[in-house]
Every structure is written in structure tokens, then in C-alpha cells.
Amino acid sequence: MSTKDEILKYLQEHNQYVSGEELSEQLLVSRTAIWKNINTLRNCGYEIESMTNRGYRLVSSPDILKPELILSGLKTKSLAKKVFCYDKIDSTNEEAKRQALTGAPDGSLFIAEQQDGGKGRLGRTWNSPAGTGLWFSVFLRSSQLPLQVTNITLFAGLAVCRAIRSQTNAAAMIKWPNDVVIGSKKVCGILTEMAAEVDRIEYVVVGIGVNVNIESFSDELSVKATSLRIECNHPVDRIPLLQKILREFESVLNEYSSNPESTLADYKTLCVSLNRKVQFTKDKTTVSATGVDIAPDGKLIVRCENGELISINSGEVTIQGIYGQT
Amino acid sequence: MSTKDEILKYLQEHNQYVSGEELSEQLLVSRTAIWKNINTLRNCGYEIESMTNRGYRLVSSPDILKPELILSGLKTKSLAKKVFCYDKIDSTNEEAKRQALTGAPDGSLFIAEQQDGGKGRLGRTWNSPAGTGLWFSVFLRSSQLPLQVTNITLFAGLAVCRAIRSQTNAAAMIKWPNDVVIGSKKVCGILTEMAAEVDRIEYVVVGIGVNVNIESFSDELSVKATSLRIECNHPVDRIPLLQKILREFESVLNEYSSNPESTLADYKTLCVSLNRKVQFTKDKTTVSATGVDIAPDGKLIVRCENGELISINSGEVTIQGIYGQT
Numbered sequence: 001m002s003t004k005d006e007i008l009k010y011l012q013e014h015n016q017y018v019s020g021e022e023l024s025e026q027l028l029v030s031r032t033a034i035w036k037n038i039n040t041l042r043n044c045g046y047e048i049e050s051m052t053n054r055g056y057r058l059v060s061s062p063d064i065l066k067p068e069l070i071l072s073g074l075k076t077k078s079l080a081k082k083v084f085c086y087d088k089i090d091s092t093n094e095e096a097k098r099q100a101l102t103g104a105p106d107g108s109l110f111i112a113e114q115q116d117g118g119k120g121r122l123g124r125t126w127n128s129p130a131g132t133g134l135w136f137s138v139f140l141r142s143s144q145l146p147l148q149v150t151n152i153t154l155f156a157g158l159a160v161c162r163a164i165r166s167q168t169n170a171a172a173m174i175k176w177p178n179d180v181v182i183g184s185k186k187v188c189g190i191l192t193e194m195a196a197e198v199d200r201i202e203y204v205v206v207g208i209g210v211n212v213n214i215e216s217f218s219d220e221l222s223v224k225a226t227s228l229r230i231e232c233n234h235p236v237d238r239i240p241l242l243q244k245i246l247r248e249f250e251s252v253l254n255e256y257s258s259n260p261e262s263t264l265a266d267y268k269t270l271c272v273s274l275n276r277k278v279q280f281t282k283d284k285t286t287v288s289a290t291g292v293d294i295a296p297d298g299k300l301i302v303r304c305e306n307g308e309l310i311s312i313n314s315g316e317v318t319i320q321g322i323y324g325q326t
Numbered sequence: 327m328s329t330k331d332e333i334l335k336y337l338q339e340h341n342q343y344v345s346g347e348e349l350s351e352q353l354l355v356s357r358t359a360i361w362k363n364i365n366t367l368r369n370c371g372y373e374i375e376s377m378t379n380r381g382y383r384l385v386s387s388p389d390i391l392k393p394e395l396i397l398s399g400l401k402t403k404s405l406a407k408k409v410f411c412y413d414k415i416d417s418t419n420e421e422a423k424r425q426a427l428t429g430a431p432d433g434s435l436f437i438a439e440q441q442d443g444g445k446g447r448l449g450r451t452w453n454s455p456a457g458t459g460l461w462f463s464v465f466l467r468s469s470q471l472p473l474q475v476t477n478i479t480l481f482a483g484l485a486v487c488r489a490i491r492s493q494t495n496a497a498a499m500i501k502w503p504n505d506v507v508i509g510s511k512k513v514c515g516i517l518t519e520m521a522a523e524v525d526r527i528e529y530v531v532v533g534i535g536v537n538v539n540i541e542s543f544s545d546e547l548s549v550k551a552t553s554l555r556i557e558c559n560h561p562v563d564r565i566p567l568l569q570k571i572l573r574e575f576e577s578v579l580n581e582y583s584s585n586p587e588s589t590l591a592d593y594k595t596l597c598v599s600l601n602r603k604v605q606f607t608k609d610k611t612t613v614s615a616t617g618v619d620i621a622p623d624g625k626l627i628v629r630c631e632n633g634e635l636i637s638i639n640s641g642e643v644t645i646q647g648i649y650g651q652t
Contacts, residue, residue, distance in 0.1 A: 097521075098427055101420065121523060153524045177524075192524045195423075197447065197517065198479045198503075199640030314525030 003029050004037045005068050011048070011058035012073050019055035063131075063238055065111050074243045079138065079250040080109035088130070090117035092137040093193055093207040100195065100203055104139050109246070111136035118209065120189050122316065126209050127221070134210040134242050138249065142201045149201055150313075151298040153178045153192035155256055156206045158267045159248035160188050164210075166248075167241045170231045175322060176273035176291070176300045180210075184322050185226035187211050208245070212238050224323035260296065268294055277320040278302060280312055291319075329355050330363045331394050334372070337384035338398050345381035389457075389564055391437050400569045405464065405576040406435035414456070416443035418463040419519055419533040426521065426529055430465050435572070437462035444535065446515050448642065452535050453547070460536040460568050464575065468527045475527055476639075477624040479504045479518035481582055482532045484593045485575035486514050490536075492574075493567045496557045501648060502599035502617070502626045506536075510648045511552035513537050534571070538564050550649035586622065594620055603646040604628060606638055617645075 001009070006027050011018060023034045038056060042048055045062025061069055067083040074080060082105045089095050092110040094117070099108070115128035115135050128135040140152075157178030164172040170182050180188035191207040211227035213235050228236045256263040268274060273291040280287055280302070289302035289310070299311040318325045332353050337344060349360045364382060368374055371388025387395055393409040400406060408431045415421050418436040420443065425434070441454035441461050454461040466478075483504030490498040496508050506514035517533040537553035539561045554562045582589040594600060599617040606613055606628070615628035615636070625637040644651045 094427065101424055122526065150524050193521065193528070194524070195519065195521050197519055198476050200448065202519070 003027065003033060004040055005072070007034065007037050008041060008046070008058070008068070009072050011056060015058070017051060017054040017057045022055065061239065065113055065238070069239050070109070070111070070242060075247050076250045079107045080246045082108045084108065084110045086110075086112040088112060088114045088116060091115050091119050091207070092135055093119060093191060093205050096137040096139045096205040097193065097195070100139065100205070106139070106141040108139040109136060110139065111242070119191055119207070121191050126189060126191070128209060129214060132211075132213040132215075132227070134208065134212055134238055134245070136242070137205050137207040138246070140204045140206065142203065149194065149204065151256065152204060152206065152253070153190060154267055154294075154298050155252045155263065156190050156192065156208060156249060157188075158263070158270065159252050160190070160208060160210065160245050161270050162248045163241060163244040164188075164228065167244050168228055168232050168236055170228060172270075173272040174267065174270050175319060176271055176294065176317065177298065181272060181322060182226055182231045184324070185224055186323065187226050187228060187231070210241070210245075212236050212241065264294060264296065272322065273300060273317065273319055278317050279325070280317045282310075329353065329359055330366055333360065333363050334367060334384070334394065335398055337374070337382060341384070343377065343380040343383045348381065387565065391439055391564070395565050396435070396437070396568060401573050402576045405433045406572045407431075408434045410434065410436045412436075412438040414438060414440045414442060417441050417445050417533070418461055419445060419517060419531050422463040422465045422531040423519065423521070426465065426531070432465070432467040434465040435462060436465065437568070445517055445533070447517055452515060452517070454535060455540065458537075458539045458541075458553070460534065460538055460564055460571070462568070463531050463533040464572070466530045466532065468529065475520065475530065477582065478530060478532065478579070479516060480593055480620075480624050481578045481589065482516050482518065482534060482575060483514075484589070484596065485578045486516070486534060486536065486571050487596050488574045489567060489570040490514075490554065493570050494554055494558050494562055496554060498596075499598040500593065500596050501645060502597055502620065502643065503624065507598060507648060508552055508557045510650070511550055512649065513552050513554060513557070536567070536571075538562050538567065590620060590622065598648065599626060599643065599645055604643050605651070606643045608636075
């Protein structure tokens with residue numbers, strides 16, 4: 001780690017005034033080196049206050065996606081310990097899959113300021129404008145995966161939902177399987193892809209797109225899409241949110257291993273698809289039903305109008321009142 | 327197509343003496359060009375007889391893997407219409423997965439004279455020496471896949487088994503799920519890998535390795551591995567066998583779509599794992615049982631010694647008398 005990064009880490013960890021003398025002694029570098037590196041950090045966009053007799057204090061970090069900013073203060077044990085950042089890329093999921101072939105480490109994070117080929121579920125495109133969102137993929141080799149791997153995508157949604165609730169005052173909910181919504185509009189989409197033998201998972205890539213600071217959407221999109229900035233009426237710092245999502249994702253994977261019922265119960269509490277009228281397609285006809293439960297294997301259980309209970313495991317389910325559905 | 331390839335195709339399609347005059351008129355090139363290209367073909371290893379007043383006749387083609395040789399006479403409708411050949415590659419499955427990211431066409435065939443990183447099931451290595459086997463992968467996008475995708479790997483085994491029986495006199499059988507065996511030894515292994523969203527397959531790569539003309543195996547391997555050359559006591563032409571496997575694979579996929587019961591019945595007839603004592607691992611202990619049936623979803627159903635019926639869908643099942651098991 002460079003002296004600059006060491007100083008940054010020290011200031012972040014202490015979150016109060018730290019004297020130049022303390023920094024010099026702890027990091028074993030000269031006072032002049034401290035002063036020079038503080039200036040370098042300021043030039044990089046860090047706001048660092050200095051006060052005579054008290055020292056330096058980190059006031060704010062720039063909202064740019066750099067490995068050192070993401071790693072600094074990240075409270076995960078094994079997730080995202082290797083970070084790949086891009087100014088612009090086709091799709092972080094595609095990059096993760098490419099790097100999977102050349103040995104990307106388990107838990108790697110791929111994140112971009114902008115995607116020009118972002119993908120959603122069911123082959124859809126995902127809009128990922130520069131600098132206004134969190135567009136990232138988490139790469140997991142099989143050692144970290146739950147046995148019931150299809151649930152990983154539900155729990156990624158749960159992690160994002162929890163993180164948004166903790167970092168902002170937005171009442172985020174989950175639309176089964178893994179959209180995160182605020183009110184009736186989508187704020188996050190998740191695309192989980194996997195590589196497997198017929199009976200053995202090789203790896204999973206969980207692609208997460210969060211509309212953080214997008215200021216407005218096109219007329220067409222604004223019916224069903226929103227951002228945290230729109231919902232909270234102020235910009236939201238992306239890096240603390242990202243760190244929280246990663247931390248929650250690691251937690252929820254661990255929770256699920258030790259206590260799957262509790263994790264699923266938490267998911268259900270935040271799931272907007274339950275106790276609501278939903279519509280889905282079966283044998284090419286549209287069926288109306290009510291969402292009633294999430295099965296242990298992650299399927300949505302619905303009660304049809306004739307009282308029949310059906311499990312749904314794929315495709316598209318619309319909910320009355322969500323994304324402009326009537 | 328080059329003049330050389332056009333001449334070759336014409337000779338292959340006619341399978342009798344064709345006069346230089348006929349070739350010249352049909353292909354619109356000079357007699358001198360015909361004569362020069364015939365010599366080029368001979369230099370490439372094609373045996374072409376010439377007789378005064380009768381013309382040219384193709385006697386045999388060289389046993390080398392070239393797209394034009396593989397495509398010529400290939401009787402598939404859509405499979406392997408695009409062929410990628412390599413002298414040496416790490417693994418045709420890996421290459422197929424790399425090219426999947428850059429848009430390899432549905433049905434592409436990847437084949438190599440030699441693999442130096444060949445892979446088997448369960449992370450094992452697969453021995454693929456130069457020029458003596460068929461080491462190839464078939465790349466299938468979702469449009470060509472059966473709904474019950476795990477069965478594709480069983481049916482690849484069925485296709486290889488049928489093709490070996492048709493092209494040689496070896497009594498090939500299938501060891502569930504998809505090894506092809508002759509007597510008690512393995513002649514073909516199959517590794518099926520897939521890329522998928524949680525609820526949608528993107529593509530499948532079916533990697534097939536057939537020990538065709540390997541002359542001998544190490545002491546360790548010879549207990550459980552064999553080749554067609556060893557079993558038939560003569561070398562076997564690789565390209566006609568490859569073409570037959572591809573044709574059978576396409577047939578079996580079509581058969582399965584229209585009549586899954588019949589395909590499964592055919593598989594069972596050739597399956598050496600039924601009505602035999604088998605052993606498998608469950609909860610880390612070895613269980614002895616008898617193979618009794620293949621379920622519609624491709625699982626092996628066994629009867630344990632206490633009479634209990636169990637479905638097995640993964641891992642390793644050993645069979646008494648096969649691969650040196652006692």
C-alpha cells in the first residue's frame with residue numbers, strides 16, 4: 001500500500017483530527033511526506049481539513065469508483081477483496097465471465113462508471129449512464145455458493161434492499177424474484193448468470209445495477225424507473241452504498257447457510273409480491289392470481305382465481321400497481 | 327470455395343471416374359488448372375487415381391481434421407455447419423466458451439488434433455494425444471436445446487454409442503450418465519458445460535472425447551481405458567466417425583423433442599448401468615445398490631439393499647466389473 005493510501009486509511013479509520021506527528025510516527029514516514037501526500041489526496045478530490053495543533057481530518061471522499069476508495073473501509077471478510085474498476089465497459093457481467101476463463105479470484109468485484117452494453121434479465125438491455133449509478137458484478141466460485149443456488153439471486157435483492165434502507169430513508173422493497181423497488185418504481189435490477197456442468201456449478205456472476213444519482217428518466221421509463229436521488233431529493237454517495245451492499249450480501253449468504261428459514265422470512269417481509277394481485281404467463285395465456293408465499297427453493301407461490309396454488313420459477317410476473325401495471 | 331475444394335467436392339460426390347473434360351466444363355476452369363489442383367490434393371494426402379480415357383477417381387482422404395474434410399459429406403441439417411479446427415488447443419470446451427462471448431454461431435463445432443488442457447467431469451483431466459482421437463465440442467444456443475437440458479448429456483452418449491456401433495463392429499454401451507464403454511473399458515467421455523441465467527439457459531457446450539486410434543495406454547489407464555483401434559484391431563477413420571456422431575446427435579435431439587419416451591427407451595437398451603450392482607456415495611458413505619431404471623429427467627434410479635429406491639443425479643457411480651471395479 002502506498003503512503004498516500006496508508007494516510008487515507010488511517011484518516012478513514014479514525015474519523016477525527018489526527019496530528020501530523022501521530023501520522024508520521026504510526027506510518028514511519030517524515031512530516032514532509034505526510035504533508036505532500038495530504039496535498040495529493042486533496043488534488044484527487046478528498047476534502048481534508050487541517051487545523052493548527054489538532055492536525056488533519058477527512059471530511060469527504062470523491063464519488064469516483066477506484067479500487068482504493070472501494071477497498072478502504074470495506075467491512076467484508078472475503079467478498080470483493082479483488083476489485084476491477086472500469087471507466088467504461090460493455091457489461092461488468094461479460095467482463096467477469098471473460099476473466100473467469102483466465103482465473104479471476106473468487107469474490108472478485110467488477111465495477112464500471114458506465115456500461116455501453118448493460119444487460120437485464122430475459123435478454124433485455126439495462127441503461128447504465130456514466131457516473132450516476134452502481135453498475136457492478138460479484139464473481140463467486142462454487143465454494144461460496146449456497147446449495148440452493150437459484151436463491152442467490154433472491155438474496156442479492158435482499159442485500160440491496162437492506163443496504164438502501166440503511167444508507168438512505170427510502171422504503172425499498174423487493175419485487176420477486178430480485179428487482180428492488182421504491183413505491184411502484186424500480187431502483188435496482190439484478191442479473192445472475194452461472195457457468196456449470198450438468199450437475200456441478202462452476203461459478204456464478206451476480207450483476208447488480210442500482211440507479212443512484214440519475215436525475216431524470218425518459219417519459220417512457222419514468223413510469224417504472226426511479227433513482228435514489230429522485231426518491232431522496234438529494235445525491236447519494238455511491239461508495240458507502242456499494243460497501244454496504246457488499247457487506248449485506250456477504251452477511252445474507254452466511255445467514256442463509258446457517259439459518260435459511262430466517263433469511264427467507266426476512267426476504268418475505270420485504271417482498272412486495274406477496275398479498276398482491278399478480279399476473280403471469282402460463283402456456284401462453286395470462287393468468288391472474290395472488291402472491292401468497294415464497295417456497296424454500298425460491299419459487300413464488302400464487303393462488304389462482306379458482307383457488308389452485310401454483311409455483312412459479314421463471315419468466316415475468318407483473319404486479320398490480322407496480323411499474324404502471326393496472 | 328477454392329478450385330481445389332470444388333474439385334474435391336465433385337470427386338467425393340461422384341465416387342467414380344470423372345474425366346478432366348467434365349471437371350473443366352462443370353467447374354469452368356482450364357484442364358491445366360484441374361491437373362495442377364489434382365496434384366495439390368495428392369500432396370495434401372488425398373489418394374487420387376488417374377486413368378487414361380477415364381479421368382480421376384478419389385480413392386481415400388487423409389485422416390486429418392480440416393473444415394473442408396469434415397463438412398464434405400456431413401449429413402446434418404444444422405449441426406456443425408461452422409467448423410473451427412485447431413492443431414493444438416488447451417481444451418475445445420474452453421475455446422467454445424471463449425468464442426461464445428464473441429458470438430459463435432449456434433451449432434458450431436470446435437475440434438482439435440490435440441488438447442493440452444483437456445478436461446473430464448468432476449474437474450478431472452482428459453488425455454488427448456495428437457492425431458489419435460476425436461476431441462471436439464458442439465456449441466448449442468438455447469434454441470436447439472431440449473426443455474430437460476440435463477438429458478442432453480445422456481443423449482450425446484447415446485449418439486456416440488450408436489455411431490461407434492454403426493461405423494465399427496465394437497459393441498459399445500453407455501455407462502450412466504454418459505461414458506461410452508466397450509466391454510469393461512471407457513472409449514469415450516463427455517463433459518457438458520452450460521451458461522445460464524437462473525431461469526434461462528444461454529448455451530450448452532457438449533465436449534466429446536473419443537479414443538479412436540490410440541495404440542496403447544499406460545498400465546494405470548489400461549485397466550479402465552481403451553480405444554477403437556485396440557478393440558477393432560485396426561485403425562478407424564476419424565472423419566466418417568465424427569460425421570456419424572454429429573448426424574446421430576442431431577437425430578437424437580430431434581427424436582427426443584418429438585418422442586422422448588422412445589429416445590429414453592433406446593438409451594436404456596444400451597445402458598450398462600441397469601440390472602447391475604452399482605456403488606455410489608451418499609452423505610460421504612458408500613452405498614451398494616442395483617441400477618433399475620432411468621427416470622424421465624435423466625436420473626439413475628437404484629434399488630438399495632434394503633429395498634429402498636433412490637434417484638441419483640450427480641457425482642460418481644461405479645459399476646461392478648467396469649473400469650476394474652470389484
